[in-house]
Amino acid sequence: MTASLLTLDDVKVHFGGVKAVDGISIDLEPGKLYGIVGPNGSGKTTLINAVSRFVHLSAGDITLDGTRVSAMKPFQVARHGVARTFQAIRLLPTLTVRENVLMAVDRKPDAKKATDAALERLNLTRIADEYPDNLPYGTRRRIEIARAIAPDPKLLMLDEPIAGMNREERAEIAEVMKSLRDDGLTQLLIEHDLRIVLNTCDHLFVMNFGKKVAEGPPHATAALPVVQEAYLGRKHDVDA
């Protein structure tokens, strides 16, 4: 058994009476691509916000590569090797594409080299001196991913990275995720597009109402009745 890169132990994030994440325990092995699926409001984004330490844990513990990150501040978690993208595109419009990526590696001695490599990997070199607002939606999504991978993180969390993209762009991002996985980068992908998740991920977590309702190999897990229920509702709900 490979040592876990990320371990979530009974993590709870409660907002007053709302149990956004309610006792999630998961282990991520290094170099694998993990998917999290679940209906809207099931707690997926809150879960990665908990790992980023953007929300306070009501209970539980998070460990990354043997170090407890649940006591860290968000910038410390990032410096410890956790990178992420956001559900809504969050680029800085007053910086060029290159500068948007460079800001993630400014503290590193080889910042320019890392930036160039990330831009190249996401096929952004040609437009590196453009401003993000002048670029198509799919391209801006790729800039976010370039910014996230530039610091050479241990864990990359992607929050719906292909939402709003056309089929070609989706396939392109899926290939990027696979190639990053092949290079040994551990990824945690939140995505509603089950086809992409099933075709790219090594392991699948299913969440509903803040709880993990299933996990396992993607195709087998997606076929479980409990997962079908989470997405489509129970039969008697429809009958009623």
Add this chain to the structure above:
Amino acid sequence: MEWFSDNETLIQAALAGAILAYSFQIAMRAGVFTLAGVGFWGIGGYTTAYLVTEREWMTVPAILVGILLSGIIGLALALVLGRLRSLYLAMATVAFVLLVQIVAINWEDVTGGAGGMFGIPVTISTWQLLLVVAVVSVALLFFERGARGRTIEAMRLDEQVAMSVGINIVRERDLIFVLSSMLAALSGGIAAMMFNTLAPEQAGFGLIVDTLMMVVIGGAAAWWGALVGAFIVTWLPELLRFTGDYRGIVEGLIVVLVVVYAPEGFVGLVRRVTGFISGRRKPVGTPFADDTATVMPDAKHAQPEAALPEGAER
């Protein structure tokens, strides 16, 4: 040269004002809406004037002591007010300015009380002031370029993104606050040693309004916006002298028109023109963090906040 000697006082006022405008601008560019600069202007001014007139210090060390003192008080203030944002921070820092004024009025032995200090020797020439402004401008030019400039942009536009790439925004805000305090103290020290007198009412709400006008009219997206703004605001009363009793109304109207139709200030206008000519416009953005939505349409997360965002606990 005749024009220079005719307008030397205005030039001095504009240059000294530019340093104070820099102190406001650098904080606002980092999303720190502090108005405490006017209080530090007073601290720098009184410290310098007291040390020179009462303790017979040389001007430069006296100004340096004022800057150092303001840096220390600025750090303490940053630690106390660090969790506040936008208007809440502005209100707290206005309270600090009023506090400095009250101390200036009541600490008569040092400050001269409500009447202020008179007969302060003029020991700084216009050329020396010009040199100081040039040095500060070049320092800011380098400060706003490169990694520090990107950090400042990230802090103003999206603190969560800044944190997600490892930027310690609490430490950066403290640093900016201290730097802003020290620049304001430099401006106050110079003003005290150029204009002969220093009174508590000078370091008050009027100076806050004037300095904000410099930043808004000049534009906050580049260091030179504050410099241009300082000259425009200083010269405006002269240029509008023909309006007689209506001057205040016309001045106010100009500010309203700039805020409504050119919120990016002079810097924004210049960039629009150069962008139109080159066909490639650089986004500018306004100095205030709460205006993120106007420059960042995708940022649904952007909302006015009274305190630090989630996860940025001190």
